[in-house]
Amino acid sequence: MKNEVNDDPTRTPGWERATLEKLAFAALEEQRAARRWRVFTRLAWLALFVAIGWMVYAQRNAASSPSTPHTAVVEIKGEIASGAEASADQIVPAMRSALEDSGSQALVLLVNSPGGSPVQAGIINDEIGRLRKLHGKPIYVVVEESCASAAYYIAAAADKIYVDKASIVGSIGVLMDGFGFVGLMDKLGIERRLLTSGKNKGFLDPFSPQTETQRAYAQAMLDQVHAQFIDVVKKGRGDRLKETPEMFSGLFWTGQQAVDMGLADGFGSLDSVARDVVKAEDLVDYTRRENVAERLAKRFGAAIGEGAVRALRTLPPLH
Known part of the structure; x- marks a missing residue:
C-alpha cells in the first residue's frame, strides 16, 4: 500500500505547482507562435504591396521614357x-x-x-x-x-x-x-410549359417550335449585319x-x-x-x-470589397 501511494503523482509534494508551470509555459509558447505568425503575415502583405507598387512604377516609368x-x-x-x-x-x-x-x-x-x-x-x-x-x-x-x-x-x-x-x-x-428539340420531346411525351408576356418572348427557345415569321425576322437581322460586314470590307479593301x-x-x-x-x-x-x-x-x-x-491586386481588392460588404451588413440600421 505504501508503494502504491508513492507511485501516485497526485500524492507527490508540489505536483500542483509543476503542472501549473507546464500549462503556463505551454500557453506562453502558443502566444509566441501566434505572435510570430501575425508578424510573418503582416510582413508578407507588406512585401506584396511593395512588389505591386514597384511593378506599377516601373511600367509607368518605362511608358513615359523616350523609346x-x-x-x-x-x-x-x-x-x-x-x-x-x-x-x-x-x-x-x-x-x-x-x-x-x-x-x-x-x-x-x-x-x-x-x-x-x-x-x-x-x-x-x-x-x-x-x-x-x-x-x-x-x-x-x-x-x-x-x-x-x-x-x-x-x-x-x-x-x-x-x-x-x-x-x-x-x-x-x-x-x-442553335438546336431544336420539339420533335424529340413529342416522342418522349414531354410537354413544354413556357409562360411569356409577349408572343415573341420565347423566340429562339430550343424547346418551342419556330414560326415562319420568327424565322424571317431572324434572317432579316442576319442579312443586315452581313450587309454591314460587306460594306466594311469593300470600304477597307477598295x-x-x-x-x-x-x-x-x-x-x-x-x-x-x-x-x-x-x-x-x-x-x-x-x-x-x-x-x-x-x-x-x-x-x-x-x-x-x-x-x-x-491578378493579386484584383483578388485583394475583391477580398476587401467583400469584407466591406460584410461589415456594412453588421451595422445597426439608421433611425
Missing part, C-alpha cells in the same frame, strides 16, 4: 468577344498606347482568330480608322493561322494585310446557331478586291487564294514585315496582358 524606333505589335488571338483577351476593351487601349509612343514607326496587328462578335470587331475597326488619322502612322495586319469572320472584319480596316500561303482567310458572313459571286458567301480561303482575290496584299511574317515594310526590326509588344501583380 528608340521600333515596330509596335498588338496581338489579336482567340475568340473576339466581350470579356475575352481579344475584346475591344483590351485591343483598343493597346493600339492607342502603341501609336502614341514616339518611337513606334508603325503598328502591326498580329492576328490568329476564328472570329467572334461583330460588335467588338466593329468597335476595333472604327478605332483603327480614327487612330490612323490621328497619328499618321500605318497600321498593318499579319495573319498567322487564321483571320476569319469577325477577325477579318477588323483586318479590313488596316492599310495592308500580310498572310502565310496556308493561312485561313475570309468567312465573310454571319451566322446564328479597288484591290477582285469580287466573285462567292466572295461574300461565308466561304474561307487559303492565304494564297486571298492574295489572288485581293482579300490580302502579300505574304509575310511579323519579322519580315517589320524588317522589309516598316524598316524597323526591333519589335515592342503592346498587347495588354494581366500580370501577376494585377
